[in-house]
Amino acid sequence: MADRKPDIKVDVPGLVHMLYNQLTILSVVIILAIMGYTVYITYLDAYYQPEPDQPVAAAAPAMPVSGIVNGVDTETGLIAKGNWEIVRANCTSCHSAKLITQNRQTREGWQGLIVWMQETQGLWDLGDNEDLVLDYLATHYAPEDKGRRAPLKDIEWYVLDLTAAL
Ligand code: HEC
Structure with missing residues (x-):
């Protein structure tokens, strides 16, 4: 075994x-x-x-002229003076700046619009910028057409001497 x-x-x-x-x-x-x-x-x-012989950038459309042309910001259409950049920063995120440039208001009118947007559209408190925004708007987007001239005041009226013409 x-x-x-x-x-x-x-x-x-x-x-x-x-x-x-x-x-x-x-x-x-x-x-x-x-x-x-x-x-x-x-x-x-x-x-x-x-394709190696087709540059990718060639298909991109030509960029529009950007920057400030004739005192107007080409991107927003805002008059590029004074506090315009503060206005651009605070007023163009919800809607086009056209709503501003197509509007004319007195300072009170602009303030009323801002208050309305704050109360109903979620516009934030502008803080110290509110005065700067209003300065800009009231200067550059004030009512153009004042209608009839204001009544004359403090005029020294005189009687026309018709005999002088003889
Ligand atoms: C939080 C969003 C928001 C911001 C920021 C904002 N708006 Fe507006 N605004 C609106 C909305 C919403 C409307 C109504 C748009 C519509 O009727 O199509 C409006 C309407 C307007 C109108 C047109 C009012 C009318 O009579 O039809 C003007 C002018 C305007 N805004 C100016 C401004 C200015 C100036 C600022 C900066 C201080 C500003 N907006 C910032 C939301 C905003």
């Missing part, structure tokens, strides 16, 4: 054959992967790249 060796047979040619099969499958997978990757970088990747 003790000198009996376990009867283990190793099928060497069978093992070699199995290894060989697995190596063949592995190399086919690797070759396919390399081919796939090559196809990807040469065709698909290039498909999404701009």
Whole structure:
């Protein structure tokens, strides 16, 4: 019993054959992967790249002239004087500056609009800027048409001497 060796047979040619099969499958997978990757970088990747001889910026539309032209800020249309930048900062985030430039108000009128926007439209408290904004608006967007002139006052009336014409 003790000198009996376990009867283990190793099928060497069978093992070699199995290894060989697995190596063949592995190399086919690797070759396919390399081919796939090559196809990807040469065709698909290039498909999404701009043509090298077409500069990307060429398609962008020409930028409009920006800045201050003839005293008017071309971006907002605001008269670029005095405190205009404070007005731009506080008055153009909700609506176009056109609402301002197409409007004419006295200082009181402008203040009324600001109060209305604060009460109903969520305009914030302008703090010290309110006076600066009102200075600007009342100066540059004041009522143009004053209508009839104010009645004359403190006039020294005289009687026309008709005999002088004879
Ligand atoms: C928080 C948002 C907001 C801000 C900031 C704002 N407004 Fe307004 N404003 C509005 C809304 C909303 C209206 C109504 C718009 C409409 O009728 O289409 C309006 C309307 C106006 C109008 C037109 C009023 C009318 O009679 O039709 C003027 C003028 C105006 N705003 C001026 C200003 C000025 C000046 C400032 C800066 C002090 C300012 N807005 C800042 C929200 C705002």
